[in-house]
Amino acid sequence: MNNPNYFDLTPRYDSRQSFYGKAKVLIVGQFITLKSYDTEIITIDTEKHTFIKKWSNWSHTTGRHIVEFARQYDLPISCKADYSKLDTFKEYNY
Numbered sequence: 001m002n003n004p005n006y007f008d009l010t011p012r013y014d015s016r017q018s019f020y021g022k023a024k025v026l027i028v029g030q031f032i033t034l035k036s037y038d039t040e041i042i043t044i045d046t047e048k049h050t051f052i053k054k055w056s057n058w059s060h061t062t063g064r065h066i067v068e069f070a071r072q073y074d075l076p077i078s079c080k081a082d083y084s085k086l087d088t089f090k091e092y093n094y
Contacts, residue, residue, distance in 0.1 A: 023065035
């Protein structure tokens with residue numbers, strides 16, 4: 001997709017230099033979505049200051065994408081345990 005609002009998630013906190021195109025960020029209006037391997041994982045609503053967990057599983061690689069995205073966008077997710085506590089498709093304040 002050649003869209004300036006759709007770009008690779010670049011590691012800032014993870015030890016890897018790249019996620020090799022497997023983690024993407026899509027920005028549409030007030031919504032920011034993490035996609036990992038073409039699956040929507042988390043969507044942030046910047047106007048309401050909320051987020052929704054859209055994918056209930058956790059894999060090692062997608063977990064790295066989740067933690068990186070959460071750190072960059074100030075979400076309260078720093079590990080698998082934090083993510084696992086969240087209900088899928090429930091809106092959370094951050």
